[in-house]
Amino acid sequence: MEHTSNTDLRADADAVLARLVGDASGAARLREDQWRAIEALVADRRRALVVQRTGWGKSAVYFVATSLLRARGSGPTVIVSPLLALMRNQVEAAARAGIRARTINSSNTEEWETVQGEITAGEVDVLLVSPERLNNPDFRDQVLPGLAAATGLLVVDEAHCISDWGHDFRPDYRRLRTMLTDLPPGVPVLATTATANARVTADVAEQLGTGGATDALVLRGPLDRESLSLNVLRLPDAAHRMAWLADHLDELPGSGIVYTLTVAAAEEVTAFLRQRGHVVASYTGRTENADRQQAEEDLLANKVKALVATSALGMGFDKPDLGFVVHLGSPSSPIAYYQQVGRAGRGVEHAEVLLLPGREDEAIWEYFASLAFPPEDLVRRTLDVLAGAERPVSLPALEPLVELRRSRLETMLKVLDVDGAVKRVKGGWLSTGQPWRYDTERYAWVARQRKAEQEAMRQYASTTDCRMEFLQRQLDDDGAKPCGRCDNCAGARHAADTSSAALDAARVDLGRAGVEVEPRRMWPTGLAAIGMDLKGRIPANEQAAAGRALGRLSDIGWGNRLRPMLAPQAPDAPIPDDVARAVVDVLADWAKGPGGWASGAADASPRPVGVVTVASRTRPRLVHSLGARIADVGRLPLLGAVEYTADTSPISRSNSAQRLKALDGMLHVPPALAAALAGTPGPVLLVDDYTETGWTLAVVARMLRRAGAEGVLPLVLAVQG
Structure with a gap:
């Protein structure tokens, strides 16, 4: 390493900053706290955690440090950042300072080999990677070891994502522990964030190995934004x-x-x-x-x-x-x-x-709080499935066996991966056989923290x-x-x-009513694993048609009216007049719209010949009264209801496969309804309170089509989401 006085180093740093910000006069100067971070990284090769307000200039610290370290023979800087697409302007600023930046991400896999060659040839100063890349099997096994060995500076941007005590925990970030372990001695590390309280700061410092006896620099500035x-x-x-x-x-x-x-x-x-x-x-x-x-x-x-x-x-x-x-x-x-x-x-x-x-x-x-880390029985079920598998299990294959939606299941697996209980490999996930403890106290604390944050807002x-x-x-x-x-x-x-x-x-x-409800057209994968002989495309003569809903539960128009009505604790009651009138308006617009039975188009669908409701254990009065009002206004017969069998259990509201498994054998078409369908050719309106996954509507439509209905037009109050 070239031995340069810190006075000269400061001058070099200010010169790089001037190029970075486009100051041709060279008058730009680093603030004292920016310089302290750069000095720690370049002169002392220390680890630093910088918690500073947005706009403070954290990117200037790592770009200036990169330029100085590269000039002194260090390898390229690796920046781990969650949103590579939003760093384009920073990359352009780096280019002004003569810093050559490249990315490795899921959208440019064809460039990985070229980028690796450029890194080996010393042609790359900054490599930007997303945290998700760190646990991609190809990247983790083929790229990461060599990258860690060559890295001159590791930057962890938005480092609060490491901590599950923080508001934006991302389990992929925890994979940084592996990279930190593999870094050669003396490679500086910079972690930056604008949004960390004292608890998150301590947790990030501990996870990065920047606390205690490592004598790391922690720079925490005032967070007031005077503008x-x-x-x-x-x-x-x-x-x-x-x-x-x-x-x-x-x-x-x-x-x-x-x-x-x-x-x-x-x-x-x-x-x-x-x-x-x-x-x-x-x-x-x-x-x-x-x-x-x-x-x-x-x-x-x-x-x-x-x-x-x-x-x-x-x-x-x-x-x-x-x-x-x-x-x-x-x-x-x-x-x-x-x-x-x-x-x-x-x-x-x-x-x-x-x-x-x-x-x-x-x-x-x-709703978002309901997506927290799953309860222990579901985690154990996942671990048991993987432990009993002879080969890697993919997410689509695992999903039918565990009552979790795919996105939540994947997040859970990433946490288990970091904890050493499972490992992601080509083809899916494996159990490591390592013991794992469900940290009830920690998860409960995080849940309480979320409640405290809500109260603070x-x-x-x-x-x-x-x-x-x-x-x-x-x-x-x-x-x-x-x-x-x-x-x-x-x-x-x-x-x-x-x-x-x-x-x-x-x-x-906001009062404009009507949302299209797309029908399910394909069965989920992996149903054979749970004993269901369904796969591929749902036959056209067993599908529902595109349907309608009054609104989405997440919108700020009809959603605000429907959420209290459909809340789990809401009392069951007949359909309110204003809601019924709005549903009738939706029905009228649907009839007159493209392809509607009253549109006059050559390819218009046939007019519905009757109304069928879906039995409800939680809101029977609501659903029946809605069906009756529609039948009355439309001058259609109320043909009956698809009913529950005597032996029913709660319907899973997790993933598609589990919901289908729960629905299997739960509902039936009563003989009177079957007879009405057979004697009344034409499509029927299928009325329910709301749809979340679309599978209840798909299963009931299949049953009605098999019982003789020539078409099924779903009509619900609300769509979840």
Whole structure:
């Protein structure tokens, strides 16, 4: 290693920074705390944990350190980051400083060999990888060992994801332990995050091996953002919130982000704002990659006033002049909220932050909380299945044997992998045979922590004290003090007024009923493993047709009306008049729409000849009254109900295979209904309260088609999701 004084090193570091930020004068200077981190990494080859607010300049630390280490003969920097797609602007900044960056990710597998060759040839300064890559069998076994041996600096970006005490735990990050173990002695490590309280900071430090006797540097700065003005505005309902946004969006400074809690709400709000003349784009986990990239570029170039986004737009997005962040609905964690509002005001003197809480927020919190680490019996069942398997078991093959949905099952397996109980290999998952303990106390603590975070968000919305100070204290910031800028410190900045035109339009938009219900067309894989002889495509003459629902439970229009009705604790009662009228409107629109029986089109479907309901053990009065109202209005016979057999058990609400197994033999077509179907040729309307997976509708439709129905048109109150 070249021996250079720290004075010279500081000068070199400032010169790299000037190139990084495009300062031709060379006057740019690192802040003292940035320099302390770089000095620790480059001069002392230490490990450092940097917890600093968004916009502080954490990327400058690792890019400047990379340039200095490469100039001194070190290998390339490896940056582990959860959102590679959102680091494009950082990569471009690195290029200005002469730093050559490449990525290895799931979308460029054909380039892996080329990139590895470039690394070997010394042509790559920074390699960006996602945490998911660390446990991909090919990458883990073929790429990672050599990469760890060659690494000159390891950077763990958004390091709070390592900790399951934090708001955004990602089990793939825990695989970093393996990489840290394999690093040669003296290789510096930098972990960075903007959103970690004291408990998460300690946990991350411990997991990275940066605590205790390792004499690591922990840099934790004040989290106040002097450019942000925090505000909360309570409005009566979803229509008022959407109308307010439509009326006042153009008054907010620059361009920004409107966050929603669900995909359905993001799409709904985007459509409404466009209808009101605003240039906005939607950005969710459902958005295609190319559309996401275009949306990011349009926001960066101020071609749109706002992106209406879910949390899919989060870590890594960097627009220094972002002028506002509005939340239509409250996140469940003050730490998550701080992270999202931190997107604004990095490079401008003033940015507006506004929370518009909604009554649907807590139901959405409850849904996401239900996706926590599974109970011990399900974990043990998974381990037993893998232990009894002679070869690796794929996720599709494992899913029918365990009562967990695939995404939750995969997350659980990743945690078990990190804990050493299972291992991901080509072809699926294997049991390692290692003993494993269900950490009941830890999981319960995490659940309690989530509840405490939810309560903190309730308090944030209602507090009369400084809002920024409140958020800082939630992140254990010792420097927390009144900001003097928020609505509680400086007075309300936003009036609650809405124009009658916008409010009327919002009510019409939110009151618009009708969602298409796509039928199931393929049986799930792996049913043979649970004794069901079903596979491949469902025969066309046994399928349901596309159906309709009044609304989605996750939307902010009819969802708000339907959620209380369909909640598990809700009393069973006849269909309310307003809901019944809306269902009739959906039916009328369906009939007149493309292919509808009243459309007059040449290929129009036949008119329904009767109504059939699905028996309900929880809401029999609701479902029967809904079917009866539809039959009465449509002047159709109420043919009867598909009923439960005498011996029934609760229907699994986990994955598709388990739900089908539970439904097998549970329902039957009574003889009177079968006779009615045989004597009444034509399609029937199949009425139920709501659909979650679509399998009850698929199974019942198959039974009705086999009993003689010429078609089945599902009609439900709500779609889950």
